[in-house]
Amino acid sequence: MNRKLKQYLQLLWQSVLFWSVVMGLFSIFRYYGIEEEEGFQVITEYSGLQGTLRALLGFTSIGTLIGFLYATIDFVFDRFASNRISLVYDLIIRTFFYFITTIAVFTVIMDLFSSIYDINLNTEAGWWRENKSFWATILYIVFVSFIFSFIKIATEKFGKGVFLKMLMGKYKQPQEEKRIFMFLDLKDSTTIAENLGHFKYSQFIQDCFYDLNEVVPKYDAEIYQYVGDEAVLSWPYKKGLANNNCVDLFFAFQQKKHKKSEYYLDKYGVIPEFKAGLHGGELMVTEVGVIKKEIAYHGDVINTSARIQAECNTYKVLLLISEKLLQDLKINTHLTSKFLGSVLLKGKQEKVNIHTINKVR
Template identity: 85%
Template sequence: MNRDLKTYLQLLWQSILFWAVVMAVFSIFRYYGLDEEVGFTVIEKYSGTQGTIRALIGFTSIGILIGFIYATIDFFFEKFVSTRLLLVYNLMIRTFLYFTMTIGVFTIVMEFFSGIYDLDLDTGRGWWKENKSFWATILYIVMVSFVFSFIKIATEKFGKGVFLKMLLGKYKNPQEERRIFMFLDLKDSTTIAENLGHFKYSQFIQDCFYDLNEVVPKYDAEIYQYVGDEAVLSWPYKKGLANNNCIDLFFAFQQKKQSKSQYYLDKYGIVPEFKAGLHGGTLMVTEVGVIKKEIAYHGDVINTSARIQAECNKHHVLLLISEKLLKDLKISKHLSSTFLGSVLLKGKQEKVNIHTINMV
């Protein structure tokens, strides 16, 4: 399956499920037991169990449609617009689209249920302007959107599944995990920084990491941290092995930069090259910090990955991988591996066998 399609479908089902649930909850809060409230007179067709069920079905339908539309808008903006617009304009356009589409969804659903249940619902032009129930619902949607955005940002910050584990306190005590790490570093960074100057060099790194962020989700990678001109990527062990994700990401990033080579040449006079070191194994993960909480990984896997990457210049290659990790991978036909020898990495007692991988 096309990776963009896979990303879209994953975003789609999450959005539809989330909005269907929250709108169903809203209908229960809004209409359940309405006929029993003291001082209220409710028309029979809107009251009782039947009225609650109708509201539940109606608002759940609205939630499903909203989830579909919002996910489509978000995917389109993330793929084609986000890097081209300032954040303020991005938010303004998205908000406008959300609002207009929400009015359309409400109009369609209200007309549909008016016909089925013979309800007297006003859906004429501009019906929403003076409709207090609509604005109450919009306020609820806005508040829930903040919650959804918070969950999304936290998930992106800590990685898929990690945020929930943090909420449940799993990493309060160190836990053992098997993971793959990639240290991705800009080649000839010192020379480039001297030639560009600190301001333009910062823009250069920003552009590089924008391109990297477009590639990362397609290969189920997590960005552990940025350190200057270096990015540290991570995968749960099985996810990194699946479909050669940990290898294919590097070459996808290379292709992404090459496809924008003219842009980099015009703006900076150079096309960036990155070198990478890959290694995997068992290490410890724990929550650290009080004022600023983070997930930290401790163990030989990280140190070895970093030192393997440092060997790239010595061997004049862009990608190095430990033999231990390579044995667990099923190298695709479009790739070939070359054994470069055994090296004694700084700080280690035993030599590590390293290989380079190239596209055929």
Template identity: 60%
Template sequence: MNEQQRKLNQIFKQLGQSIVFWTFAMTLFAIFRYYGLGEEEGISTGPEHQGSRILPIFALFGFFIGIISALIEFLLDKYLSKRISIGLNLFISMLIYLIFIIILSTITIEISNTIYDLKIDNAVGWWRKDKTFWTVVVYINLAALVFSFIQIANDKFGKGVFVKMLFGKYKEPKEEKRIFMFLDLKSSTTIAEKLGHFKYSQLIQDCFYDLNEVVPEYDAEIYQYVGDEAVLSWPYQKGLSNNNCVRLFFTFRKKLFDKTDYYTNKYGISPEFKAGLHGGILMVAEVGVVKKEVAYHGDVINTSARIQAECNAHKVPILISEKLLKDLDRDDFFSTRHLGDVLLKGKKKEVKIHTVEMT
């Protein structure tokens, strides 16, 4: 699967999630708003408020909102989210939602009038004094906040981890088999001295923004950022699948190379990163009360970090343990070279390490 296909799969996945969420949300609104309304004493409703008609209308409206929502999020993420705060991002989203809600409501009413032979008013400006419309607007904005909160939580804890935390999966330590990559900026001290702390922080922001564009394509999770270092993680089989854990590094490297002019013009350098990879069984647990997070404990993390530290000594951009390398699917994408056995800091037994090269 090439990079373009991966990006398309990611876009369609986000589109699908958005459509499912909004179709469900608007159907739920219709149930809360209209279910059993005609049976209440003293209340009379027209045929447009009958359940057999109102549910499909709102489900259709939710489907349209799902498509538009995915488009809005995609465009904001691509062109604005890097430059503005989360709060301003949400405010702009709400304004855009309002515009599209008016358009989509008018279209949905027209479709409903045609299919069900209803007489719902959708003349120009119909929405200004329509109480139901403004009720829907408030509900959609609240639902959008919930959707954004879920996305932010997923970004914070990693895909699927937030849901597991809600159900208390990590209240007690659990064993998991995972792959870890420690990704570090080369010559970071020299670069920091040259640029100064402000420019250097901007550089790290730009590099990690580019990294975040690559991460979803290879099913990776960002465990944490530590200064100029990013720690990435995969469930073991996801990291092995299509050699994701190796391909991500070379895709990120190529992305930085393709933006050489940008980085050179802005910072006077072209950033390069080095990486260390290892995998195995370790413990995962929910830790802390304030600033709660999921933490991994075990030799796998320590060994990954130590392997990355050997990159400078061997003058290579990436190192991988032989244990992990044996489980990868050898294909035409890369070749490996054994660099020998090294006694990593804090270890009693030597570890066989290899470097990886694109072919």
């Protein structure tokens, strides 16, 4: 519950800040200095500096309420509906709720300002239908909504903070970072694919990654890439260590699949089981591509993480972690670790000590 609340609060402050600023800017664009323009007849209440400040306060208040309500709508939809309906229906239904919300917010704020400043503003039922100023504002809201959505999508794709760094050109030249990587791979994928057939197997993988995506934000993870039935997750080193995020995510994903075991059995006849390899350290990150830009990570950390995951079959365990990373973790009482041995991973000259971690039942 705490993680869900944290997600909501983060979305809330971002939305409130964004909409408060953009609606405040709209009031300045709309009213500042308008009384000095020839040919304009300006309502007295909106003329001069006092009128501009009054409009600024009103539209900022509208932005704050819109930000709060839009964030709540997005949180509810992302949590309960985004994976159950198509993108088209999702957009249509959200837009409908946004529109109703916007009318309600404008009505409340206009009523409030009419009472406070003794302004005669029409807020009778259906007032918005013939109000050209309202529709001009709606057009502005639609435009900035695209900007907000673009920023949100770009942030989700590249990771928190990475999009801004890309805009600033930080990754034009390779940069060194310390990160944790998890290679998460479907167990017995070949057998499952043969039994299900390519179409149903694709649906199976899709469902698995839907469940993974519900877990990922709760543990501050970033999805680096999907490769077939494998997902590569990443954390900045300190975020991955905090609260054992890099380990707890794996067990949360297992628990998520366990809760949906009946669904998987009814639809596919099998419950998915994933194996994972974890390792961390210094590596290089850079921007690659021209037509399709991506952030790419290069270094031994990624190779070692992948090779550690491949050893899961050898030791018949679901989670393996390098000793180097394990030493930096603070294993809680609900987790136990066991040393399995030293292995010479393919392509490496020195052996790597590996451990498995299990959750105490």
